[in-house]
Amino acid sequence: MPTSKLDKYLNILDVLVEHPQKIATIASRTHVEPRELKRMMNFLVANGVVEEREFMKANQKVYAINDRGYAVFKTLRAFKYFEKLKASMPVIDEAREIASMLSKNLTRYRNE
Numbered sequence: 001m002p003t004s005k006l007d008k009y010l011n012i013l014d015v016l017v018e019h020p021q022k023i024a025t026i027a028s029r030t031h032v033e034p035r036e037l038k039r040m041m042n043f044l045v046a047n048g049v050v051e052e053r054e055f056m057k058a059n060q061k062v063y064a065i066n067d068r069g070y071a072v073f074k075t076l077r078a079f080k081y082f083e084k085l086k087a088s089m090p091v092i093d094e095a096r097e098i099a100s101m102l103s104k105n106l107t108r109y110r111n112e
Contacts, residue, residue, distance in 0.1 A: 008032055010080065012040060013049070013065060013073040020053060020064035044069070 003011075011030040015021055021029075027037050041063055044050035049069035055062045065073065 003031075006076065007080075008036075008040065009044070010073070010076045012037075012044070013069060013076070016050060016063060016065040017070065017073060020055075020062040022055070022060060022062055026063065 008030065012026060012032070015026050015029045023034070023037065023041065026032075026041075027034050030037070032040065041050065041052075045052050045063075049066070049072050051064050051066050053062050053064055054060075
């Protein structure tokens with residue numbers, strides 16, 4: 001299954017939470033094609049989630065997450081967690097139904 005845009009953004013922010021990174025490092029760690037990654041980074045910078053900084057050595061650019069970006073990262077991560085939790089809820093509901101049926105049958109069996 002292809003990675004969703006939301007997952008790609010979350011992966012990018014996850015890499016940047018550690019410390020500022022060069023675009024090549026982000027690309028290799030997120031497995032996003034460089035052209036697409038550059039567009040995504042421009043979007044994150046334009047929306048004030050990530051900052052583009054000059055790296056002291058060799059005038060290279062690095063990208064760093066800022067406070068707003070960290071808040072977005074935590075929110076997206078929580079959203080993904082709740083998606084997984086929601087997906088597991090039918091299993092929990094089904095287990096409750098089975099336990100309830102077993103309990104009723106056990107009570108009926110004991111009363112016979």
